[in-house]
Amino acid sequence: MWKEIEHQPQAISILQRAIMHHRAAHAYLFTGPRGVGKQKTALQMAKSLLCSEINDGESCDRCAECIRIDHGNHPDVHLIAPEGGSIKIAQIRDLRREFSLRAVEATRKVYILLEAESMTREAANSLLKFLEEPSGLVTAILITENPSGILPTIRSRCQMIRFQELPWQKVVSEASRLGYSEGDLRVAAQIVRNLEEIKTLCQSDEFASIRNIVIKFYHQYLTDKTKALVKIEELILQDPHLKENIELFVDLSVVWFRDLLHLLVGNEDHVAYIDVIDRLKQDAARSSLSQVSERLGILLQTRNRLKWMNAQLALEQMMIRLCS
Numbered sequence: 001m002w003k004e005i006e007h008q009p010q011a012i013s014i015l016q017r018a019i020m021h022h023r024a025a026h027a028y029l030f031t032g033p034r035g036v037g038k039q040k041t042a043l044q045m046a047k048s049l050l051c052s053e054i055n056d057g058e059s060c061d062r063c064a065e066c067i068r069i070d071h072g073n074h075p076d077v078h079l080i081a082p083e084g085g086s087i088k089i090a091q092i093r094d095l096r097r098e099f100s101l102r103a104v105e106a107t108r109k110v111y112i113l114l115e116a117e118s119m120t121r122e123a124a125n126s127l128l129k130f131l132e133e134p135s136g137l138v139t140a141i142l143i144t145e146n147p148s149g150i151l152p153t154i155r156s157r158c159q160m161i162r163f164q165e166l167p168w169q170k171v172v173s174e175a176s177r178l179g180y181s182e183g184d185l186r187v188a189a190q191i192v193r194n195l196e197e198i199k200t201l202c203q204s205d206e207f208a209s210i211r212n213i214v215i216k217f218y219h220q221y222l223t224d225k226t227k228a229l230v231k232i233e234e235l236i237l238q239d240p241h242l243k244e245n246i247e248l249f250v251d252l253s254v255v256w257f258r259d260l261l262h263l264l265v266g267n268e269d270h271v272a273y274i275d276v277i278d279r280l281k282q283d284a285a286r287s288s289l290s291q292v293s294e295r296l297g298i299l300l301q302t303r304n305r306l307k308w309m310n311a312q313l314a315l316e317q318m319m320i321r322l323c324s
Contacts, residue, residue: 032163117149
């Protein structure tokens with residue numbers, strides 16, 4: 001039901017009203033950060049469109065249609081995810097072929113594209129043609145964290161629904177029942193905003209190991225930058241967790257430098273690495289606002305580069321820039 005989707009009142013209100021007034025758009029583009037409920041909302045949208053006992057735009061969650069959507073086996077709801085890192089033209093062709101047939105049981109078909117920005121250009125062009133010439137009652141829901149990565153011609157044919165980032169304090173409060181330390185939860189909630197993802201992250205050996213590396217490394221980095229590049233090479237060789245999880249190292253590094261910014265501007269209550277706040281205060285005392293902002297910018301650029309660049313090379317370039 002819609003009420004089960006928290007912290008997105010504006011998005012839910014728009015979609016529920018559209019269902020109530022029989023004005024559902026032909027195509028939607030759900031945008032927003034990871035872990036804020038976009039996929040859950042898309043599946044709820046499908047239930048509300050296909051529910052046999054719909055009431056004021058709210059699905060019943062009891063009928064056969066709702067149950068099968070919840071179980072992931074409704075014949076008229078299709079979920080498409082990247083294969084090998086991208087959504088390929090063959091997947092879109094299969095979808096178009098399937099949707100050219102009459103709906104199996106429903107008067108409407110729904111397809112949901114996860115990570116829609118990962119479509120190859122050929123797949124995107126094929127989807128564009130499908131959006132322009134739909135067959136029957138079809139609702140498309142494209143989900144993305146990066147709407148600029150989607151063809152403008154596709155974006156223009158979709159109603160954009162923006163999902164807000166969940167307040168991390170709220171996520172930490174809800175996650176406190178999981179039994180993890182406040183420091184772990186506050187840091188994890190800066191990286192993911194979904195309770196299940198936070199739980200998975202906090203349980204992983206990689207998270208604990210790399211979190212400790214970040215705490216020790218950046219404290220040493222501010223003491224002697226000339227040794228930082230050599231040190232990171234040593235850590236990659238010594239710790240298999242780091243070599244295989246460079247993206248996590250960068251994410252945790254971003255949180256560290258954001259904490260330094262919070263301290264420099266007087267927002268101590270926003271600090272994530274709360275368990276080592278004394279060490280952070282020492283580092284903040286040796287840094288200026290402009291220095292920390294510049295370093296944070298380098299880290300954020302590296303995080304973007306990891307989407308297409310060799311991870312170890314991206315890390316080495318990051319360290320060279322941080323040390324220059």
